[in-house]
Amino acid sequence: MADFLLENIAGKEKPYVESLRKLLEQFQSPFAPDDSVGIKLHWGERDNRSYLPADYAKEIAVWLQAQGAKPFVFDTTVLYSGGRRTAEDSLKTAADHGYTADFLGCPIIVADGMDGRDIVSIPADYKHFKTVQVCSVFDKAKGFVIFSHFKGHMVSLFGGAIKNISMGFASRAQKQRMHSDYHPVLTQNKCTRCGICVDICPTKAASISEPDYPEYDLKKCIGCAQCIAMCPELALQIFWNSDMMVFQEKLVETAAAVWKKIQGKTIVINALLNITVECDCLGGNNPVISPDYGFIGGYQPVEVDAESLKMIGPDIIEKVHPGIPWQRQLSYAREIGFISPMNKGI
Ligand code: SF4
Ligand code: SF4
Structure with missing residues (x-):
């Protein structure tokens, strides 16, 4: 099995659905017929203009349905004001951005529930968190597709698969525990x-x-x-408020705890498209800092993020977010066993 699956978009026209389809066809699918499969993504904050169009989520749903699986798309509520603080607002924002059940051909949900209380504590047993609190999605899905828009971020340098699993699955309380630094x-x-x-x-x-x-x-x-x-x-x-490293470690601990629950039945895809300074949590126009590359797929989120960083070149993001000890995400992932210590490429 290849460590990475790559599909570049050179010479293609947006949206790059055909490239994504080719990438999906390369996966050794871990899903069985009738499996319910959650597609975790971020449909963009209200007024954000850099989010990924719904065409890609639809393509993933079509690929899953072709195998007999039953996909659904999900995200969770957020801490800040705007168009995703409540599930009702978030689903409206999703619809405004084209993410509707009609278009996707599958259900779309806010996985921590309409009131943010559909949550569960799972074991972590790490330095900062003994347990982490996340959306209660594990009983709804047998498998997952972690589909992330790879781009810059003001506190983690980059936002990709690690962040999509960590902040993306976290309950609002868990998000707050990570943001308290x-x-x-x-x-x-x-x-x-x-x-x-x-x-x-x-x-x-x-x-x-x-x-x-x-x-x-x-x-x-x-x-x-x-x-x-x-x-x-x-x-x-x-x-x-604390050492900058602590935030990086907390981010990784939350992702690692979730990964223990979903590994082996999950595939990971980063879209290196519309690579902006900040994440899709911000409204308005968000400057682009890199050319489009395409899609990187794999079976392990740290590997897929590290490969994405290599492809873009971390210096491009470091120029707009200087001084963030982002390397700690990768070294800590190795220390706590989130990534194999044998993986010397990271
Ligand atoms: S960081 Fe603190 S002060 Fe700033 S918007 Fe958030 S809660 Fe308010
Ligand atoms: S300039 Fe910035 S810090 Fe000052 S009031 Fe406006 S938003 Fe707040």
């Missing part, structure tokens, strides 16, 4: 007092009163980083 810090001479950070803050931790600059109540701040991402003047920066 940082909060915003203001550079006053850049701030125009526009109030965007106050309007967007989901916990009312940010406040402003004339003629003062905004303040951030750290007791209320959940570290969602939305204010940092949305500040038009780049006046807010991340202040790490």
Whole structure:
């Protein structure tokens, strides 16, 4: 079995559905007829314009159905305000982006439930987390397709398969446990007092009163980083409450705990398309930092992410997100057995 499956899009036209189909045909499918298979993806925040079009999810669903499997598409609710904080809003955002059951030809759900309480604790037994709390999807699916839009990210450098499994499966409480390692810090001479950070803050931790600059109540701040991402003047920066490594390790621990539950019956696909500075959690236009490459597939998320990074060249993302110890994700994955210590290529 090849470590990686590659399908590039050179000379093809968007959407690159034919390339994805060719990649899928290369997999040794772990799914059996009648298996319910969850396709985990991110359908983009409200007003985001860099999310992957629904054509790719539909192609994966068609491929699964051709094997007799029963696919469904899912994501989970998020901590910050916007179009995915509740399941109802999230499904509306999905529909606005073309992700409907009619188009996909399969159900689409928010896997932590309509009220965010459809969750379960699973064993982790790592340094930071003894258990992790994730969406209760394991009894709904016999197998999974982890389909990730590979791009930059302000705290993890890159967002791909590891992040899609970690933050993507996590309950809101688990997301908060991972996000608690940082909060915003203001550079006053850049701030125009526009109030965007106050309007967007989901916990009312940010406040402003004339003629003062905004303040951030750290007791209320959940570290969602939305204010940092949305500040038009780049006046807010991340202040790490703990060693920056801790966030990278927590991200990996959550993914590793989920992986223990789904490995062997899961395939992993990264789309190296529309590779933007930030993740699809942000609204608006998100600058592209790299050419399109195509799709990388495999059977192990750390391997697929490492190969994706190699293909793009991490220096391109490091230029826009300097100083993030992203390498810790890979070295820690090896230390805790998420990736084989024998895998010297990572
Ligand atoms: S969004 Fe940025 S510029 Fe606007 S008030 Fe907040 S910190 Fe200042
Ligand atoms: S102040 Fe804290 S909770 Fe509010 S938007 Fe910023 S990071 Fe999120």
